[in-house]
Amino acid sequence: SWTMLNIVEEAVEAVRAQIGPEGRAICALSGGVDSAVAAAVVQRAIGDRLTCVFVDHGLLRKGEAEQVERDFVAATGVKLRVVDAADRFLKALDGVTDPEEKRKIIGREFIRVFEDEQRAIIADGPVDFLVQGTLYPDVVESGGGTGTANIKSHHNVGGLPDDLQFQLVEPLRALFKDEVRRAGEELGLPAAMVWRQPFPGPGLGIRIVGAVSRERLEILREADAIAREELSRAGLDREIWQCPVVLLADVRSVGVQGDGRTYGHPVVLRPVSSEDAMTADWSRVPYDVLARISTRITNEVREVNRVVLDVTSKPPGTIEWE
Numbered sequence: 001s002w003t004m005l006n007i008v009e010e011a012v013e014a015v016r017a018q019i020g021p022e023g024r025a026i027c028a029l030s031g032g033v034d035s036a037v038a039a040a041v042v043q044r045a046i047g048d049r050l051t052c053v054f055v056d057h058g059l060l061r062k063g064e065a066e067q068v069e070r071d072f073v074a075a076t077g078v079k080l081r082v083v084d085a086a087d088r089f090l091k092a093l094d095g096v097t098d099p100e101e102k103r104k105i106i107g108r109e110f111i112r113v114f115e116d117e118q119r120a121i122i123a124d125g126p127v128d129f130l131v132q133g134t135l136y137p138d139v140v141e142s143g144g145g146t147g148t149a150n151i152k153s154h155h156n157v158g159g160l161p162d163d164l165q166f167q168l169v170e171p172l173r174a175l176f177k178d179e180v181r182r183a184g185e186e187l188g189l190p191a192a193m194v195w196r197q198p199f200p201g202p203g204l205g206i207r208i209v210g211a212v213s214r215e216r217l218e219i220l221r222e223a224d225a226i227a228r229e230e231l232s233r234a235g236l237d238r239e240i241w242q243c244p245v246v247l248l249a250d251v252r253s254v255g256v257q258g259d260g261r262t263y264g265h266p267v268v269l270r271p272v273s274s275e276d277a278m279t280a281d282w283s284r285v286p287y288d289v290l291a292r293i294s295t296r297i298t299n300e301v302r303e304v305n306r307v308v309l310d311v312t313s314k315p316p317g318t319i320e321w322e
């Protein structure tokens, strides 16, 4: 729309003024809409003087890494460095079951990988600016100050070290989420990215109750992809705030398939409606949609023989299981 075009153009101009004619910037992409739109704005402003870094920690959902590496780059022309760090993250997470420990490890590894990339980028010349997808609600929650500390960085993989050598570039600081999505559309970003529901920085790592492994991630990724596909097909994307799919990796129950008994894992569907994730209610997803999800997951994902629905509000339940 005309106004959104103006908002985007103003943001581009402001970034150009802040960074100047020679300055270089870096930006970490998470796969989420905020960092993607922020990067796209800065790319319009300074082109190749922006380098984006995508740390693929191996904990994203099906298709999300490709969305960043292929579709986002094709749509924006952003200069991107991709780091396939799945092995490193899996090794660091090996045997870890405590949720906060998982978050700490994922955050720590992310910072280490990003710092290595940063050093490589700086080898080509100085970089003074760090781009972040801070939104207006983040600014308000964190007290309105500038600086590297924002509300996201304390529990997000996208949170970066308090590296005061950088000046922050925050082109979305005045925008609400729905405006960021419209700006993303205006900038021609892939629809799947623009409309992606909230997804935690530590990714599928905190949706496996139990230790994380490549095999378990693969099971969860398939089950999650089916649930997302069926919810979208039923037209429920805008109605549901988010729908974590959780693998109870240390639980097995008896099932039956054909002539034989199975001994497989349950997955939990956690569809919630919410305004801001502070409180939430479980979504009344129509039974026939739930039935399709259940049938498909148990047919198509061999290791899963049971699909259960979480009917807990928040509070007392959190949205995620970890």
Ligand code: XMP
Pocket: 103, 155, 156, 157, 198, 199, 200, 201, 202, 242, 277, 278, 314, 317, 318, 319, 320, 321, 322
């Ligand atoms: P809970 O589970 O606390 O989640 O009700 C509230 C919202 O926050 C997301 N969430 C996270 N996001 N890093 C994130 O970036 C995290 O460690 C994390 N834990 C929860 C969750 O998906 C929901 O939208």
